[in-house]
Amino acid sequence: MNSMMIIGQYVPGNSLVHRLDPRMKITIIFLFVIVVFFANNLASYSILTAFAIITTFITRIPLRFILKGLTPIWFLIVFTFVLHLIVTKEGTVLVEILGFKIYSGALIQGLAISLRFFLLILITSLLTLTTTPIEITDAIEDMLHGLKKIKFPVHELALMMSISLRFIPTLLQETDKISKAQASRGVDFRTGPIKERIKAIVPLLVPLFVSAFKRAEELAMAMEARGYQGGEGRTKLRQLKIKSSDLIVLLFFLAIVVGLFLTRSY
Amino acid sequence: MDITFKDVNYIYQANSPFAHKALEKLSFHIPSGTFVAVVGHTGSGKSTLIQHLNGLLTPTSGEVQIGDYYITSEKKPENLKELRSKVGVVFQYPEHQLFDETVEKDISFGPRNFGVAEDEINARIKEIIPAVGLDEKLLERSPFDLSGGQMRRVAIAGVLAIKPEILVLDEPTAGLDPRGQREIMDMFYALHKEQNLTTFLVTHSMEDAVRYADHVIIMNKGTKYMEGTPEEVFTQKEALNQVQLDVPEIIQFLNAFESRFGISLAFKRQSVRDLATQIKEAFEGVKSDE
Amino acid sequence: MREKFIEFRNVSFRYGEEQPWVLENVSFEIYKDEWVAIIGHNGSGKSTIAKLMNGLLYPQQGEIIINGIQVTAETVWDVRKQVGMVFQNPDNQFVGTTVQDDVAFGMENRGVPREEMVRRIEEVLKAVRMEDYLLTEPHRLSGGQKQRIAIASVLAIKPQVLILDEATAMLDPRGRKEIMQTVSEIQERNEISLITITHDLQEVVQAERVIVMNKGHVWDEATPREVFAKKDELREIGLDVPFVAILADELKRNNMRLSNEPLNHEELLEELWTLHSKM
Ligand SMILES: Nc1ncnc2c1ncn2[C@@H]1O[C@H](COP(=O)(O)OP(=O)(O)OP(=O)(O)O)[C@@H](O)[C@H]1O
Ligand SMILES: Nc1ncnc2c1ncn2[C@@H]1O[C@H](COP(=O)(O)OP(=O)(O)OP(=O)(O)O)[C@@H](O)[C@H]1O
Ligand SMILES: [Mg+2]
Ligand SMILES: [Mg+2]
Numbered sequence: 001m002n003s004m005m006i007i008g009q010y011v012p013g014n015s016l017v018h019r020l021d022p023r024m025k026i027t028i029i030f031l032f033v034i035v036v037f038f039a040n041n042l043a044s045y046s047i048l049t050a051f052a053i054i055t056t057f058i059t060r061i062p063l064r065f066i067l068k069g070l071t072p073i074w075f076l077i078v079f080t081f082v083l084h085l086i087v088t089k090e091g092t093v094l095v096e097i098l099g100f101k102i103y104s105g106a107l108i109q110g111l112a113i114s115l116r117f118f119l120l121i122l123i124t125s126l127l128t129l130t131t132t133p134i135e136i137t138d139a140i141e142d143m144l145h146g147l148k149k150i151k152f153p154v155h156e157l158a159l160m161m162s163i164s165l166r167f168i169p170t171l172l173q174e175t176d177k178i179s180k181a182q183a184s185r186g187v188d189f190r191t192g193p194i195k196e197r198i199k200a201i202v203p204l205l206v207p208l209f210v211s212a213f214k215r216a217e218e219l220a221m222a223m224e225a226r227g228y229q230g231g232e233g234r235t236k237l238r239q240l241k242i243k244s245s246d247l248i249v250l251l252f253f254l255a256i257v258v259g260l261f262l263t264r265s266y
Numbered sequence: 267m268d269i270t271f272k273d274v275n276y277i278y279q280a281n282s283p284f285a286h287k288a289l290e291k292l293s294f295h296i297p298s299g300t301f302v303a304v305v306g307h308t309g310s311g312k313s314t315l316i317q318h319l320n321g322l323l324t325p326t327s328g329e330v331q332i333g334d335y336y337i338t339s340e341k342k343p344e345n346l347k348e349l350r351s352k353v354g355v356v357f358q359y360p361e362h363q364l365f366d367e368t369v370e371k372d373i374s375f376g377p378r379n380f381g382v383a384e385d386e387i388n389a390r391i392k393e394i395i396p397a398v399g400l401d402e403k404l405l406e407r408s409p410f411d412l413s414g415g416q417m418r419r420v421a422i423a424g425v426l427a428i429k430p431e432i433l434v435l436d437e438p439t440a441g442l443d444p445r446g447q448r449e450i451m452d453m454f455y456a457l458h459k460e461q462n463l464t465t466f467l468v469t470h471s472m473e474d475a476v477r478y479a480d481h482v483i484i485m486n487k488g489t490k491y492m493e494g495t496p497e498e499v500f501t502q503k504e505a506l507n508q509v510q511l512d513v514p515e516i517i518q519f520l521n522a523f524e525s526r527f528g529i530s531l532a533f534k535r536q537s538v539r540d541l542a543t544q545i546k547e548a549f550e551g552v553k554s555d556e
Numbered sequence: 557m558r559e560k561f562i563e564f565r566n567v568s569f570r571y572g573e574e575q576p577w578v579l580e581n582v583s584f585e586i587y588k589d590e591w592v593a594i595i596g597h598n599g600s601g602k603s604t605i606a607k608l609m610n611g612l613l614y615p616q617q618g619e620i621i622i623n624g625i626q627v628t629a630e631t632v633w634d635v636r637k638q639v640g641m642v643f644q645n646p647d648n649q650f651v652g653t654t655v656q657d658d659v660a661f662g663m664e665n666r667g668v669p670r671e672e673m674v675r676r677i678e679e680v681l682k683a684v685r686m687e688d689y690l691l692t693e694p695h696r697l698s699g700g701q702k703q704r705i706a707i708a709s710v711l712a713i714k715p716q717v718l719i720l721d722e723a724t725a726m727l728d729p730r731g732r733k734e735i736m737q738t739v740s741e742i743q744e745r746n747e748i749s750l751i752t753i754t755h756d757l758q759e760v761v762q763a764e765r766v767i768v769m770n771k772g773h774v775w776d777e778a779t780p781r782e783v784f785a786k787k788d789e790l791r792e793i794g795l796d797v798p799f800v801a802i803l804a805d806e807l808k809r810n811n812m813r814l815s816n817e818p819l820n821h822e823e824l825l826e827e828l829w830t831l832h833s834k835m
Contacts, residue, residue, distance in 0.1 A: 011283050061283070062283065064281075065281075065282055065283055068281070068282070132653065132654070132693075133653065134652075134653035134654065134657065162652075162653055163651065165653060166650070166651070166652070166653045166694065169693075169694075169695035170647055170694075170695065173695070174362075177357065177362070178362065178363055180317065180322045180357070181355070181357045181360065181362075181363040182363060183322060183350070184320055184322065184350055184353070184354070184355040184357075184425075185350075185363075185375055185376035185379060185424065185425070185428065186347060186350060186351065186376055186378075186379025186380045186428070187379060188347065202365065203363075203365045203366075203375065206365035206366075207362055207363055207364065207365050210362075210364075210365075210410065211362055214648075215647070215648050218643065218645060218648035218649065219648050219649065219651065221607075221612055221643075222643060222648065222649035222651065223651055223661075224612060225610055225612060225636065225641045226636075226651070226661055226662040226665060226709065226710070226713070227633065227636050227637070227662055227665040227666050227713065228661070228665045229633065229665065233667045234664050234665060234667060235663070235664050235667050235668055235669060235670060235673070236664060236670070237656065237657065237660035237663075237664060237670060237673050237674070237677075238657070239670070307728055307730060308698050308699065308700065308727070308728045308730075308731060309698060413598065413599050414598055414599075415598045415599070440725065440726065441644075441722070441725055441726075442598060442755075443596075443597045443598045443755055443794050443795065444755060444757075444794065444795055444796030445597065445791075445794035445795070445796070446597075446598060446794070448796075470728045470729055471729075472729075510730045511729075511730070512729060512730070515799045516799065518821065519799070519800075519803070519821055519824075522821045522822075522825055523825065523828075526825045526828075526829065527828075527829075527832065538799070538802050538803050538806050539806050539809075541803060541806070542803060542806030542807045542809065542810050542812075543810060545807065545810075545812075545828070546807070546810045546811075546812055549812075549831075549832055
């Protein structure tokens with residue numbers, strides 16, 4: 001369960017990446033995701049890979065930890081790679097294994113697609129690893145600000161998101177606790193026929209729902225007691241401010257994009 | 267069943283930036299039939315410790331031995347389920363684990379999982395319901411329609427229905443009113459004596475530790491800080507204060523009494539009534555000496 | 557005569573038409589700057605009383621007056637400005653994703669300007685000794701620390717009365733003691749009323765007055781000393797008495813005449829001293 005939990009879990013830190021304005025991070029990642037699809041040769045891929053690796057190092061999050069967090073994704077990456085090897089038939093035949101001809105084009109394409117995939121996942125997980133969920137929420141609320149004019153409930157949405165984020169660790173703890181309690185009463189969640197295992201989930205889900213409802217009820221009450229009556233007339237503690245370092249990072253990133261377009265083959 | 271911990275270490279989320287050492291070089295031996303109180307400040311590792319007793323957690327290194335079952339970092343026993351049928355665990359706020367449609371079904375859930383025959387289960391329920399202070403009329407009710415105190419009792423009944431040889435209690439009376447607390451603890455104690463159980467009680471109440479335990483383990487930051495009989499452990503005021511614990515009120519009083527009157531009354535887990543007699547005798551003794 | 561701050565006048569309440577009455581004809585008064593403890597068995601109606609005090613529930617009969625205002629749907633937001641409440645479960649009242657967000661929440665709701673918020677956050681976190689945890693997330697705090705933050709959040713809106721509904725029940729003894737110390741300091745400094753709902757006898761003896769609830773009725777309303785003198789009756793309604801009171805009782809049984817009803821070790825030792833020198 002732990003490796004699953006680690007994907008996207010915020011790792012506290014004070015690196016340049018951590019301190020970037022979350023809106024800037026989201027913008028850059030958005031651009032990166034688009035730009036990745038323009039890379040098409042060794043040089044352009046190298047530039048993007050170098051960017052991703054340097055950014056990773058700047059965050060000072062141990063590489064081992066990031067890679068371990070990506071474990072479930074490795075499978076997909078390898079799968080994509082193998083799929084390409086088998087399906088693509090371009091270039092010269094390199095080797096023949098078990099009747100399958102592996103073409104050089106397939107190897108290159110497989111590598112390129114897997115690398116692209118890897119870079120996308122790495123960069124997006126860097127966002128969640130270096131940005132608290134609440135910062136992401138703030139950034140989204142701010143970026144959607146314009147929608148308030150068409151009566152889109154931006155504030156309520158953001159509040160709901162931040163509260164769900166706030167409760168994820170609590171609910172995970174709760175799940176852990178209840179499954180341990182039921183395991184002590186002889187439930188086996190791990191082995192046995194599928195049908196039995198599905199049945200074993202009921203004693204986990206029912207208490208989980210009951211407690212989630214109870215929490216929601218108590219939380220609503222606590223919020224009301226503290227004077228919450230909707231977004232109207234509220235002030236905000238959190239304020240986002242673009243700093244000069246944000247702009248410098250953006251410029252740096254744009255330079256990389258330019259570099260990419262100069263080196264890619266047309 | 268005897269319980270032995272040998273150099274047990276436990277690390278939560280090992281190999282991650284969140285790695286957290288919750289138990290460190292923990293060793294102790296508890297003979298079968300002992301009532302053990304585990305005491306320590308919040309976060310000292312008490313709940314982590316007891317989760318090793320039925321293999322919910324396996325030590326990161328070291329060895330846990332429960333009767334003939336060995337649990338080490340390399341291997342859990344294959345018959346983990348068998349072990350769990352012998353170790354009943356009442357978690358903190360156990361009412362959170364209720365789920366079934368009726369009280370009766372919820373109580374039978376544990377024994378049924380462990381393959382106990384239906385008529386045996388029914389016999390056990392008949393016995394347990396009055397013991398935990400519930401009414402048979404509640405058996406057909408939904409556990410979610412009950413009061414907090416009743417739900418707690420149903421959850422406890424569900425663990426007792428397993429007929430464990432080792433009973434593990436993690437702050438079982440938190441949130442109950444004084445009478446409820448007393449009733450439930452007395453019930454556990456009676457059961458401990460009657461069925462010759464080995465009992466682990468995690469508690470913040472020094473008074474309960476003094477009242478019920480034969481043996482006390484004091485935890486501090488994941489390590490064993492002290493262990494011994496209540497008399498040995500609880501008289502060490504300075505040492506306990508250092509790990510943010512207070513001595514039981516009766517000992518606080520005996521200390522205050524001594525510094526006021528210069529008369530030292532030994533702590534022998536005496537009842538308040540006996541203490542009153544001792545005070546009277548001490549006063550009369552002093553007078554007749556003069 | 558002290559100034560009344562909270563007044564319950566013949567209040568009856570039930571959670572639904574078909575449900576039994578949870579409170580019946582409850583009347584009491586709580587004065588400015590006073591510390592009142594409410595005790596009673598599980599289900600005796602303590603939490604219901606607390607929720608009635610700040611308009612989370614409304615009584616079917618009788619009226620509740622807070623600082624001269626009757627609590628109704630119209631006045632409820634004014635009432636809530638004056639009544640701060642801390643609940644039992646530290647997890648279910650932590651709204652913010654970090655400590656500072658949580659403390660800010662109540663102020664944001666009331667439209668407090670940002671600079672003022674920042675200032676008050678610092679001030680109240682100091683008061684609960686949590687100033688080093690400004691950016692910490694709730695799941696990295698212990699239960700006791702979360703409760704301190706809950707108290708800070710309530711203090712930030714400068715209430716006239718602070719209600720703690722079993723706010724220390726989920727903490728260890730040391731955590732309890734620390735919270736109660738913090739709270740009583742704050743009460744004295746800010747001259748607010750304090751209402752603590754609790755099963756912890758150590759907390760009860762510190763209060764000036766105790767309201768004892770039994771099955772939805774006010775069973776007694778007196779000083780801790782007077783209340784704990786009724787040992788047997790208290791036990792009958794599911795409550796307990798402090799160690800000192802029990803010991804005093806046993807001493808009396810041994811014909812040692814204590815002239816007063818002691819509540820703490822010092823008082824009991826004092827009594828014994830007098831007795832001893834007379835023997
Ligand atoms: N699932 C978990 N993941 C990471 N750390 C944990 C986990 N469970 C507990 N810990 C940490 O391990 C330490 C020991 O926790 P444990 O629950 O054993 O303490 P405890 O003595 O039972 O405390 P309490 O009196 O508050 O119940 C604590 O610092 C806690 O934060
Ligand atoms: N939301 C609710 N709906 C229906 N009945 C309720 C609700 N909340 C409480 N009750 C009932 O009202 C009665 C009084 O409950 P209350 O929570 O006020 O008691 P309490 O004195 O605070 O008890 P405790 O010591 O357990 O906290 C109980 O019988 C309870 O079952
Ligand atoms: Mg614990
Ligand atoms: Mg209550």
